[in-house]
Amino acid sequence: MxxxxxxxxxxxxxxxxxxxxxxxxxxxxxxxxxxxxxxxxxxxxxxxxFKARGGFNRILAEGELPEAGVIAASGGNHGLAVAYAARALGVRAEIFVPTVSSPVKVAGIRALGAEVTRTGAVYAEAYEASVLRAAGSGALEIHAYDHPEVxxxxxxxxxxxxxxxxxxxxxxxxxxxxxxxxxxxxxxxxxxxxxxxxxxxxxxxxxxxxxxxxxxxxxxxxxxxxxxxxxxxxxxxxxxxxxxxxxxxxxxxxxxxxxxxxxxxxxxxxxxxxxxxxxxxxxxxxxxxxxxxxxxxxxxxxxxxxxxx
CATH class of the missing domain: 3.40.50.1100 (Rossmann fold)
Known part of the structure; x- marks a missing residue:
């Protein structure tokens, strides 16, 4: 072990x-x-x-964050988690969600103060859009599941x-x-x-x-x-x-x-x-x-x- x-x-x-x-x-x-x-x-x-755990760890491990804040793609729960962590830490957040996302979750993300973009039929398409946006804005990308700190x-x-x-x-x-x-x-x-x-x-x-x-x-x-x-x-x-x-x-x-x-x-x-x-x-x-x-x-x-x- x-x-x-x-x-x-x-x-x-x-x-x-x-x-x-x-x-x-x-x-x-x-x-x-x-x-x-x-x-x-x-x-x-x-x-x-559970996703608040990974969201907090990714942001806190980064230390100094870019002025553009953080960006994530999510079916809903990861977006809620990143939005929650960002608000708690005083960081700007932008969340990309696919059209399949639950209206309950999308409303929750917005209520937490994050900017929401709905695009793509499934998570993978929303993720591609978020990567392009992160590259242009300089925001810290917080992957929903395939990052060591998450x-x-x-x-x-x-x-x-x-x-x-x-x-x-x-x-x-x-x-x-x-x-x-x-x-x-x-x-x-x-x-x-x-x-x-x-x-x-x-x-x-x-x-x-x-x-x-x-x-x-x-x-x-x-x-x-x-x-x-x-x-x-x-x-x-x-x-x-x-x-x-x-x-x-x-x-x-x-x-x-x-x-x-x-x-x-x-x-x-x-x-x-x-x-x-x-x-x-x-x-x-x-x-x-x-x-x-x-x-x-x-x-x-x-x-x-x-x-x-």
Whole structure:
């Protein structure tokens, strides 16, 4: 343990991120939903998802920022996180979002004071536009998932899981671009198993592991506004492949069911992406062994509660 995995993010990077962002992010609660089953409620984080961790770490690690501030492309949650961190730190923010982004999230980004540009049908197209804008303005680009400091920031969840859940065996994590699963894998450093969970409609990591490297996939389904990357990040692929992370897929129906169950049984309102990891248990895509202690990362709660009625 303690060696940098392929991909360039190590437990040391995550520990440094935890020190850097302390005081800026919340230590989110853990709910024991059943004996041996724990829900890490990261939807209660600032900006409504885990992504505030990576956003703060990227900005704070940079030190002096350009006058143009920061720029990011996002399906919604990363944009909310960057906008929140920028406002907290007194920095200008510009966020590019695709047309698929939830109106709830877009309104939230604007409410945090960031400038919003809606362009492109999917995240990848919004990202291309943001890169061009950053090149012209000089703003600091904050990638949604494929940057070491963003990944390390997300990984601080893993450190909290180890502290909050004694003897945890397995951590289930939803995957889009892979920043969260890469960071948590680095943070756990072999002390618990990681299971990557993806909707069947956006299998970025699953396809990459089969192909031997990141490959483009079609993007669609109920979780596309949050998990809408069209290929896994290079860092995530390297880290998960080196660590032997198990990849499982869940159906659209399983995600919808898991989201409703989180509301019915635990009064936890989450977006569809936030229910993806839990869906692996509900659907049987991942079946724990007897006595296995499992943590589920409930990663985001930026949703319209009216859709849970």
């Amino acid at each position: 303690g060696n940098p995995p392929i991909g360039g993010v190590s437990i040391k990077d995550v520990e440094e991120a935890a020190e850097r962002i302390a005081g800026h992010i919340l230590r989110t609660p853990v709910l024991e939903a059943a004996p041996g089953l724990f829900l890490k409620l990261e939807g209660m984080q600032h900006s409504g998802s 990944v390390a920031g997300q990984g601080t969840i893993g450190l909290e899981v180890l502290e909050q859940i004694r003897g945890v065996d397995t951590v289930l994590v939803a995957v889009g671009g892979g920043g969260l699963v890469a960071g948590i894998t680095a943070a756990l450093d072999g002390r618990a198993r990681v299971v990557a969970v993806e909707p069947e409609t956006i299998p970025t990591l699953h396809r990459a592991l089969l192909a031997g490297g990141p490959v483009p996939v079609q993007v669609g389904g109920v979780a596309a506004d949050s998990l809408g990357a069209d290929r896994i990040g290079e860092i995530a692929y390297g880290v998960t492949r080196a660590a032997g992370v198990l990849s499982v897929l869940v159906s659209e129906e399983a995600v919808v069911d898991a989201r409703l169950e989180l509301w019915r049984s635990f009064r936890t309102a989450v977006e569809h992406a936030g229910a993806v990891a839990f869906a692996a248990l509900r659907s049987g895509a991942y079946v724990p062994a007897p006595g296995e202690r499992v943590a589920v990362i409930v990663c985001g709660a930026n949703t319209d509660p009216a859709t849970l009625a």
